[in-house]
Amino acid sequence: MFDQFKEQIASQVSALSGVPTTTVEPAIDLAKNTTYGDLALVVPQLRIRGNPVQIAKDLAERFKVDSAITGVVATGPYLNFRISRTTLTRSVLRAVLDNGSKYGWTNDGRGKRVIVEFSSPNIAKPFHAGHLRSTIIGNFIYKLHKAHGWDAISMNYLGDWGKQYGLLAVGFERLGSEEKLVADPIAHLFEIYVAINAAAEEDTSIHDEARAYFKRMEDGDESALSLWRRFRELSIGKYKETYARLGINFDVYSGESQVGDGIARAMQLLEEANLVEDGDGAKFIDLKAHKLEKAVLQKKDGTSLYLTRDIGAAIERYETYNFDKIIYVVASQQDLHLKQLFKIIKLLDLPYADRFHHINYGLVKGMSTRKGTAVFLDDMLQESKEKMHEVMRSNEQKYQDVVNPDQIADILGISAIVIQDMAARRIKDYDFDWGRILNFEGDTGPYLQYAHARLCSLERKAHVKLNPDADVSLLTEDVAHEIVILISRYPDVLAAAIKTLEPCNIVQYILKLSHAISSAWETLKVRDEAEDLAEARLLLYVCARTVLGNALTLLGLVPVERM
Ligand code: ARG
The missing domain is CATH 1.10.730.10 (Isoleucyl-tRNA Synthetase; Domain 1)
Incomplete structure (x- = not known):
């Protein structure tokens, strides 16, 4: 909107100084302080020989003002231009009317694709303040990219896999109610989760049962998977209602459970790159040289971990979506996790390794409702x-x-x-x-x-x-x-x-x-x-x-x- 004024100034300054307009224009910007003018030209950027203060003075004297550019003064090495209020007002308001809801949008991201992964709650656990922050910040980042012309994909990466879902299934088999599950899956699953965790404190054999159950899930045993699948689908249904209340719609409901052979392929690549260490039956990657500690990649029983699933997911996401950029909106508590993830992708020398971004955020303290501290x-x-x-x-x-x-x-x-x-x-x-x-x-x-x-x-x-x-x-x-x-x-x-x-x-x-x-x-x-x-x-x-x-x-x- 200031372009027309910038062009006008540039063409006259160029005529006066012999500097091409392509050099003059980028030297003009909105004045930070509007005491002397609305636009300011940084004279040293014109690269004219001589003292910039003197050159600024000289240009100010020779510059001819008109009804659009109504004033010019030199302050030190700057030239300040005053724009006619009426002309400016007309062009600003016109731009708003012409563009309406798209005023200020650009096409900078045209032809580029971004995945914004956000919200990503864990089934059967509270949707806490950290998830809320990811949800609203992520939604903003997603919309902002759209406003800049990006092909943006919103993705929810549910926490829906791991031993705790084996534990949940064991809990449901003992304490679950079909009726309650259908009525309010999120509350009921949480209730069971709390109860079975408490029970497992007393009786540690429940943990073994849970591990065995999860192992069956990982091995693709349909009898174990079908219950878990219902938990997942009912929970997503409920989440969708709440997201709709916030005006949020996810293009993709992914999740830790949805990662496929990317994990095995990633493990293979890591082995080939000599990055995997064995210890006590489990597999590790040592990232101490990068100040990122040592991380477990695979447990003794061969099951995967949060980190491993993220590595597999990253590879599969690239294969599926061919993104130019991917943004993980996750609490700063997981800084180390994401650094490890991105470092491992770098170490694998994947050609898209520099497209990963972590957008983090701090903690919310004291968020609770009348009912208690576990917040939904x-x-x-x-x-x-x-x-x-x-x-x-x-x-x-x-x-x-x-x-x-x-x-x-x-x-x-x-x-x-x-x-x-x-x-x-x-x-x-x-x-x-x-x-x-x-x-x-x-x-x-x-x-x-x-x-x-x-x-x-x-x-x-x-x-x-x-x-x-x-x-x-x-x-x-x-x-x-x-x-x-x-x-x-x-x-x-x-x-x-x-x-x-x-x-x-x-x-x-x-x-x-x-x-x-x-x-x-x-x-x-x-x-x-x-x-x-x-x-x-x-x-x-x-x-x-x-x-x-x-x-x-x-x-x-x-x-x-x-x-
Ligand atoms: N479900 C995780 C949690 O609640 C957040 C997932 C973040 N995303 C990821 N790709 N690791 O802590």
């Missing part, structure tokens, strides 16, 4: 929703206008959880605090949703219609200009986010935008204003609402129109 996602969402509903009810008058309070409460509850999670850099640990996240006035999800709903209400109530050709020269106030500048920066925010994969980049941005909008309410009224002024302001608000809504959607939220 559904309970979490339910509690947030109920709390939100209480807050909504406290404003009786407004509450009556909300057509679907139950649904809105659900969305607000989710927004509260998601925004507090994404407010800081991923790697930071944080303490979970209901009071902080549900506040309508702090920097929270409900606050952002409120800003959006308020803009929607303004649009509904306006006495003028949206006019794309409204006279934006009437937007003379600084608050209006500030909103325009913020809107103009959204494409840069998206471009930066695909590099950092930090949702906080987006959250911080929309908080700023929402603050700017809030402080404009009093000054930039639409109601009762003359038609041309009302139209100009409405246009600005509609564009602000579009960007805010787009950003909320990118974060995985549904922007609400009333609340």
Whole structure:
């Protein structure tokens, strides 16, 4: 959107200096500090002989301003250009109207495929805060890649294999109820899992039974597999309901159980590369030279491990999807595991070894529901929703206008959880605090949703219609200009986010935008204003609402129109 201005500046500077426009243009950027101008040119980057400060001064004197580029000043080795507010405003708002929900998107990833693996809970175990973080951060990363034109695949790699599922099956045979399993598979399987673990503490022979059961599973014994398969399918069915509530859909439900002969082939390759050591019947790989400890690859009884399954899965994923990039969204507690995995892939000299990325995140402390400490996602969402509903009810008058309070409460509850999670850099640990996240006035999800709903209400109530050709020269106030500048920066925010994969980049941005909008309410009224002024302001608000809504959607939220 600034391109036209950059081009215009570049062509004149090029004419004045003899430096080709292809060198001048990249030297121009948005000014970090807008005291002296909106765009800044870094003179040393022009590579002209002589003192850059003097050259900047000289160019400033000779540069001819016009109605679009209205001012130029030299500060040290920089040239600062002022852009006409009206011209800028017109082109920024036009870009938003033209692109709508795709404003700021790029085609940078065209023709490239990325797999984003996220959420990946373990069947029969709690879906804890770590999984929740993976789920929402991963969904954001997935959507962000789509916004940049990537062919993105969302993948859920379930923890659904290993001795503990042998233990679960043994538990189910003793304590399971078919009825309960169908009614609420996740709760019932967890219940059994806890009970059988406790029983196995007393009677260690249960562990032997579990190992034997899992061995049968690994050997493909159908009688052992069929029960496990039901656990898996019923659990996925339930997960899907909860993911739908979060607006998430997985392209692929994979899982540790789904890894095939990739494991054997990987073991073969590792053996051939002389990387495997035997010890006590088990197999190891020594990664101490890489400061990554020693890792077990195969147990005594020949069964595989978490790490081995990941190696096999990596190879099979490449064979199936031919990805250009793969991102594992997994808690920082598993840093070592993923480093080992990626190192092993490197050691195998696979040609795609540099396509693997681990996106990690810190711990959430103190996340629990009224019922207790073992947290299930559904309970979490339910509690947030109920709390939100209480807050909504406290404003009786407004509450009556909300057509679907139950649904809105659900969305607000989710927004509260998601925004507090994404407010800081991923790697930071944080303490979970209901009071902080549900506040309508702090920097929270409900606050952002409120800003959006308020803009929607303004649009509904306006006495003028949206006019794309409204006279934006009437937007003379600084608050209006500030909103325009913020809107103009959204494409840069998206471009930066695909590099950092930090949702906080987006959250911080929309908080700023929402603050700017809030402080404009009093000054930039639409109601009762003359038609041309009302139209100009409405246009600005509609564009602000579009960007805010787009950003909320990118974060995985549904922007609400009333609340
Ligand atoms: N299921 C694992 C857990 O809950 C996370 C899986 C992460 N992904 C992977 N490819 N290892 O800890």
